[in-house]
Amino acid sequence: MTIPFTLPKQRWELKFSEAYPLYTDAEAIAEANRCLYCYDAPCTKTCPAGIDVAVFIRKIAERNRHGAAKTVLASNILGYSCGCVCPDVVLCAGSCVLKDFKKPVIQIARLHRYATEKFLSDGKHFFTPATATGKKVALVGAGPASLACAYELKLLGHEPVIFEKKTLPGGLNTTGIAPYKMTAEDALREVEAIRRIGIEIRTGVDISSQIKTLLKDYDAVFIGVGIGDDTELNVPGIDGDGVIGSIEWIEQLRLSDKPALPKNTKRALVVGGGNTALDAARELAQLGVPEVTMVYRRTAQLMPGFRHELNDARIEGVHLLEHAVITEIVREKGKLKGARVRASDEDIFLQADIIIIAIGQAKWRDLLMKFPDVELNEANEIIVDEETGRTGNQRIYAGGDATPGMKLVVQAVADGKRAAQAMHRELLQTGKGGA
Amino acid sequence: MAELSVNLAGIKSPNPFWLASAPPTNSAEQVMRAFDLGWGGVVWKTIGDPIVNVSSRLGSIDADGIRMVGLNNIELITDRPLNENLREIREVKKRFPDRAVVVSIMAESKDDWRELIRRSEDTGCDGLELNFGCPHGMCERGMGSAVGQEPKVIREITAWAREFASTPVIVKLTPNISDIVEPGRAATEGGAHALSLINTIKSLTGVDLDNFVPFPVVGGQSTPGGFCGPAVKPIALHMVSALAKDSKINIPISAIGGISTWRDAAEFMALGATNVQICTAVMHYGYRIIEQLTDGLSNYLDEHNMASAQELIGRAVPAVVDWGDLNLNYKVVADINQEKCIGCQLCIPACHDGAHQCIYPPGVEAKPGHTAPHAAEAAEKLADDPTYRVPWVDETDCVGCNLCAHVCPVPDCITMKQVETKKPRESWNERIAKGTTFIPGGLHDSPAS
Ligand SMILES: Cc1cc2nc3c(=O)[nH]c(=O)nc-3n(C[C@H](O)[C@H](O)[C@H](O)COP(=O)(O)OP(=O)(O)OC[C@H]3O[C@@H](n4cnc5c(N)ncnc54)[C@H](O)[C@@H]3O)c2cc1C
Ligand SMILES: Cc1cc2nc3c(=O)[nH]c(=O)nc-3n(C[C@H](O)[C@H](O)[C@H](O)COP(=O)(O)O)c2cc1C
Ligand code: SF4
Numbered sequence: 045m046t047i048p049f050t051l052p053k054q055r056w057e058l059k060f061s062e063a064y065p066l067y068t069d070a071e072a073i074a075e076a077n078r079c080l081y082c083y084d085a086p087c088t089k090t091c092p093a094g095i096d097v098a099v100f101i102r103k104i105a106e107r108n109r110h111g112a113a114k115t116v117l118a119s120n121i122l123g124y125s126c127g128c129v130c131p132d133v134v135l136c137a138g139s140c141v142l143k144d145f146k147k148p149v150i151q152i153a154r155l156h157r158y159a160t161e162k163f164l165s166d167g168k169h170f171f172t173p174a175t176a177t178g179k180k181v182a183l184v185g186a187g188p189a190s191l192a193c194a195y196e197l198k199l200l201g202h203e204p205v206i207f208e209k210k211t212l213p214g215g216l217n218t219t220g221i222a223p224y225k226m227t228a229e230d231a232l233r234e235v236e237a238i239r240r241i242g243i244e245i246r247t248g249v250d251i252s253s254q255i256k257t258l259l260k261d262y263d264a265v266f267i268g269v270g271i272g273d274d275t276e277l278n279v280p281g282i283d284g285d286g287v288i289g290s291i292e293w294i295e296q297l298r299l300s301d302k303p304a305l306p307k308n309t310k311r312a313l314v315v316g317g318g319n320t321a322l323d324a325a326r327e328l329a330q331l332g333v334p335e336v337t338m339v340y341r342r343t344a345q346l347m348p349g350f351r352h353e354l355n356d357a358r359i360e361g362v363h364l365l366e367h368a369v370i371t372e373i374v375r376e377k378g379k380l381k382g383a384r385v386r387a388s389d390e391d392i393f394l395q396a397d398i399i400i401i402a403i404g405q406a407k408w409r410d411l412l413m414k415f416p417d418v419e420l421n422e423a424n425e426i427i428v429d430e431e432t433g434r435t436g437n438q439r440i441y442a443g444g445d446a447t448p449g450m451k452l453v454v455q456a457v458a459d460g461k462r463a464a465q466a467m468h469r470e471l472l473q474t475g476k477g478g479a
Numbered sequence: 480m481a482e483l484s485v486n487l488a489g490i491k492s493p494n495p496f497w498l499a500s501a502p503p504t505n506s507a508e509q510v511m512r513a514f515d516l517g518w519g520g521v522v523w524k525t526i527g528d529p530i531v532n533v534s535s536r537l538g539s540i541d542a543d544g545i546r547m548v549g550l551n552n553i554e555l556i557t558d559r560p561l562n563e564n565l566r567e568i569r570e571v572k573k574r575f576p577d578r579a580v581v582v583s584i585m586a587e588s589k590d591d592w593r594e595l596i597r598r599s600e601d602t603g604c605d606g607l608e609l610n611f612g613c614p615h616g617m618c619e620r621g622m623g624s625a626v627g628q629e630p631k632v633i634r635e636i637t638a639w640a641r642e643f644a645s646t647p648v649i650v651k652l653t654p655n656i657s658d659i660v661e662p663g664r665a666a667t668e669g670g671a672h673a674l675s676l677i678n679t680i681k682s683l684t685g686v687d688l689d690n691f692v693p694f695p696v697v698g699g700q701s702t703p704g705g706f707c708g709p710a711v712k713p714i715a716l717h718m719v720s721a722l723a724k725d726s727k728i729n730i731p732i733s734a735i736g737g738i739s740t741w742r743d744a745a746e747f748m749a750l751g752a753t754n755v756q757i758c759t760a761v762m763h764y765g766y767r768i769i770e771q772l773t774d775g776l777s778n779y780l781d782e783h784n785m786a787s788a789q790e791l792i793g794r795a796v797p798a799v800v801d802w803g804d805l806n807l808n809y810k811v812v813a814d815i816n817q818e819k820c821i822g823c824q825l826c827i828p829a830c831h832d833g834a835h836q837c838i839y840p841p842g843v844e845a846k847p848g849h850t851a852p853h854a855a856e857a858a859e860k861l862a863d864d865p866t867y868r869v870p871w872v873d874e875t876d877c878v879g880c881n882l883c884a885h886v887c888p889v890p891d892c893i894t895m896k897q898v899e900t901k902k903p904r905e906s907w908n909e910r911i912a913k914g915t916t917f918i919p920g921g922l923h924d925s926p927a928s
């Protein structure tokens with residue numbers, strides 16, 4: 045399927061090779077056949093989107109790829125991207141009973157990527173929308189949360205319209221996911237496949253100034269704006285060449301042909317210990333930077349980043365400096381030289397050609413505060429009802445990274461779906477909505 | 480080290496493992512390689528008037544990714560000239576005088592049988608196997624299983640063979656009949672020195688669902704063939720034991736059908752076979768398996784203090800009885816090993832939908848008055864850990880069918896433990912003898928409603 049966007053041909057993301065290539069038929073069937081087809085399967089229970097894992101795997105084993113895709117997509121319309129990016133070892137596969145059998149757990153994510161690949165390549169839809177209700181929902185942000193919500197709304201007969209600030213839809217799937225997991229092009233193909241069921245996506249529209257109008261023109265609003273830009277590091281010398289925020293750097297890597305690294309980069313520092321820091325470090329290592337060091341203020345045990353990602357990063361040669369904080373960025377005639385670091389109570393100097401800051405992302409506090417009756421917690425996340433995703437405002441729902449919970453694509457999907465169903469139940473079906 | 484040599488109706492071989500008459504015994508070049516690796520004997524690929532074969536010839540079925548658990552073929556007897564086969568058989572026998580070299584033969588008229596037997600025995604072979612089994616191709620010509628399905632004809636041709644042959648005559652039986660004892664007795668009455676079984680089972684292995692042709696495909700068509708390999712073993716075991724038990728059949732048996740490992744072989748011998756023949760396992764893995772076959776059998780015999788393979792023959796035959804002689808008062812129930820269980824819960828739908836509704840997930844309360852040793856404990860563990868998934872058994876309701884134990888993927892996790900019924904041994908036949916066969920609730924008990 046072709047996408048209605050043109051991406052630069054020489055994108056840096058194309059320099060990466062896939063960490064987990066799409067299974068061949070034989071590989072997928074062999075892997076599926078290892079699955080026990082558990083009863084009341086624990087993997088199904090631990091999938092945030094509620095995919096019937098045991099069943100779709102069984103269908104692959106029976107060589108019913110179409111049926112497998114349908115089972116996955118019925119619960120998770122972003123089944124393809126989740127198949128590429130889900131950390132299944134901490135979700136569904138983390139509860140696979142084979143672990144207790146001292147056998148490798150089933151590669152569930154890879155299997156659902158395999159199952160759903162056709163959805164992307166031919167865009168064929170498995171489900172038909174219900175009769176139109178005439179109810180309209182505005183969704184803010186075109187990331188996984190809004191896409192899943194809009195798709196579900198459309199199935200229920202409503203009319204979703206997504207507003208996206210950027211020129212490309214897809215949210216972090218398009219701009220942030222590590223390219224060895226999924227390319228921007230695949231992310232956009234998935235958006236396109238979803239859009240084709242009949243979802244309007246207006247890109248290049250920042251809704252900050254139109255919130256009142258949205259609430260007037262639409263029966264309900266869904267906030268799926270994700271989290272914001274990189275948090276800045278406050279140390280002397282930070283402003284200038286060679287220092288860049290991780291989100292910005294990764295987006296550039298994925299979508300532009302602008303060099304992501306200075307020529308002859310030998311050493312790179314990544315500041316932070318979360319999954320974004322780990323991604324940036326792995327991306328640097330995979331681009332061939334000989335020395336990649338993560339500078340982290342605590343220890344490996346306390347890192348918020350996943351253990352398995354740290355292991356992979358280390359295998360790729362990434363060095364982790366624990367108990368370390370940058371105290372000053374050092375430049376010579378404006379050119380980056382490195383950073384002074386206080387590491388385990390010692391002051392050291394680390395040379396660097398590029399420094400990537402991945403110490404977290406700011407929240408869209410100012411934006412969110414403009415929504416009437418929407419309340420935020422101390423982390424500036426939108427407070428929502430757990431069952432429904434409803435905010436303090438009866439007509440405003442929210443989900444994904446903008447709300448509390450796991451910051452994962454599959455969680456955003458689950459949130460979006462949950463909100464759509466709740467809106468349908470509580471607002472749109474009953475006629476309670478409306479301006 | 481236990482003695483592995485066996486003697487089948489006078490045909491001696493250094494171990495009980497023979498190659499069955501099939502592609503692995505097509506030529507001298509192959510058989511000599513097999514003998515070099517240690518095979519005890521061969522039954523040469525059936526000779527007779529050469530035929531024409533088709534391609535492809537084999538169909539196969541897999542089980543959840545395990546390849547070739549059953550193999551089907553539409554190959555006929557040898558396609559090589561008779562004289563070439565005979566010359567090679569002579570050569571092999573000369574080079575390997577200590578191994579059993581049996582020639583499998585198939586002919587049409589009495590004269591042909593006489594001539595084929597004469598020329599086969601001229602090679603110096605140790606015996607003959609009459610192929611009455613091939614279920615395809617040959618029967619249309621009045622040979623193979625067309626013969627094997629007619630006890631009268633078996634008796635007659637076997638008698639001819641006895642008349643013409645000076646070496647032992649083995650009759651290879653087809654399983655494509657309703658009661659194997661009939662052809663077994665017919666061959667015995669005809670004077671056979673030994674029986675070999677089973678030949679292949681008439682079958683179709685599958686259908687190409689895109690082109691609507693069964694497998695194996697021969698230019699857009701197919702034809703039923705003969706099924707063999709691991710999947711047929713239970714059928715072969717039954718047939719071998721039925722012959723071993725029959726009081727009128729007192730000649731040795733060479734067992735064939737789904738033997739892949741020494742364990743399979745030992746089982747057949749325990750059920751009355753003197754030796755075994757193998758085809759599919761060699762077609763799958765090659766002659767090299769002979770090392771594992773002899774080594775495994777030899778260790779097994781040592782571990783069970785048997786001085787020779789001979790001692791194993793028939794050891795399990797007395798335990799095979801009629802259903803009516805089984806003890807009705809023996810009872811077992813399922814016992815789930817709480818440590819080994821991985822919580823897949825496959826036993827639950829098996830028991831609830833396919834058996835007798837007595838295995839439950841933790842948290843369900845046991846029925847009042849029922850014996851369910853782990854029910855309370857499971858509920859407690861679930862309260863501590865919501866991911867706890869080890870099921871428990873209601874022993875009062877359990878009928879001891881075994882299904883859960885077969886379904887459980889973890890070895891030795893579900894076992895069947897005996898429970899005391901405090902009743903003396905009693906079989907159905909004993910009830911018949913005593914006249915206590917009445918069971919309430921039957922057709923003649925309750926009035927029609
Ligand atoms: C570097 C990185 C790597 C990641 N890797 C993984 C991974 O491997 N696996 C995984 O499961 N998760 C991963 N995640 C997390 C995952 O990407 C997010 O959880 C998920 O994308 C959240 O979806 P969302 O729809 O809530 O937000 P987003 O994907 O962030 O989408 C929000 C959208 O809203 C738009 N928006 C914001 N403000 C406005 C506005 N005012 N008006 C209109 N539109 C607006 C944004 O432009 C954006 O397109 C990663 C995140 C990062 C940062
Ligand atoms: C391809 C093929 C050809 C066979 N040809 C013959 C044959 O010519 N004569 C014969 O008596 N049995 C023939 N058989 C049957 C085997 O000898 C044997 O009885 C059967 O395969 C069961 O044994 P197994 O389960 O070890 O394969 C053939 C089997 C196969 C697979
Ligand atoms: S827990 Fe593992 S083995 Fe069981 S159904 Fe899920 S993936 Fe298959």
Ligand code: SF4
Pocket residue numbers: 815816819820821822823824825826827868869870886887888889892893
């Ligand atoms: S089948 Fe075996 S491992 Fe699975 S739940 Fe039952 S007892 Fe446990």
